[in-house]
Amino acid sequence: MEQIKKVLLIDDDTVTNMMHQRIINKSGRAQEILVATDGLAALEILEQHISDNETLPELIFLDINMPRMGGFEFLEEFEERGIGANGQKIIVMLSTSLMKSDHDRAQADPNVHCFANKMIGSEEFLGFVEEALLIRPT
Template sequence: MKPLDRILLVDDDAVTNMMHRRVIERSGRVLTVDVATDGQEALDILRSDLAAERCLPELIFLDINMPGMGGFEFLEHYAQLDLQSDVQLIIVMLSTFLLRSDHDRAEADPNVYGFCDKPLKLEKLLEIVSDFQNRRYAKRPAA
């Protein structure tokens, strides 16, 4: 299958970003990996892409807990972006420990595809990329 063009990692931890970038690059399933260290930087990247009429990342791995703008605040602002209805983008929430309240809150957001424990494992990445490429999902997998 053709690799994804871009993934955006959004995490405030440099070591985590380095590890996740390595997993993604070794998978051979993604051409470009961009990194943002908080939600605001991620929004700035997306807004810049929209303004320049560049393709958006096809997949965003979003940490829940970050200083500055965290994952949930990012989702609130993301929902306000002027995205075309044909944009296919997956947001996967990342966390080392997911509280039930965080899970419920993320699950209620129509822009969240799913959840992934940190650190990102190759098998999980390949599953998500395959789901994206096969278009086997709407907004999130059926329960």
């Protein structure tokens, strides 16, 4: 079973991160899981990977509402810094928000693959892995 190299969880909720880590670990489809508790910490992780010439996460789960830097602010910086320039990663925006404006804003961002409700399940995660594998450079 083919694996992706890295998954990045960006969420300030410890329980959500633990549950997603459990699902990802149980699937056996990711070699490494990185966790950031806000957008700023996530940008630091990504920039460190770039600086160290390491593989960037192929799959990113991004919460909307977080302290210091939320999901939409992260996306603005992600774009501005050119981190997603190669387009070889999938960003899934996660939220419990029922606001149509959040859904519309996420769908309008070219870096966002899709909007999903927290918590993702095992089957949903496996679907995202398959999509990430399809866009992986050969």
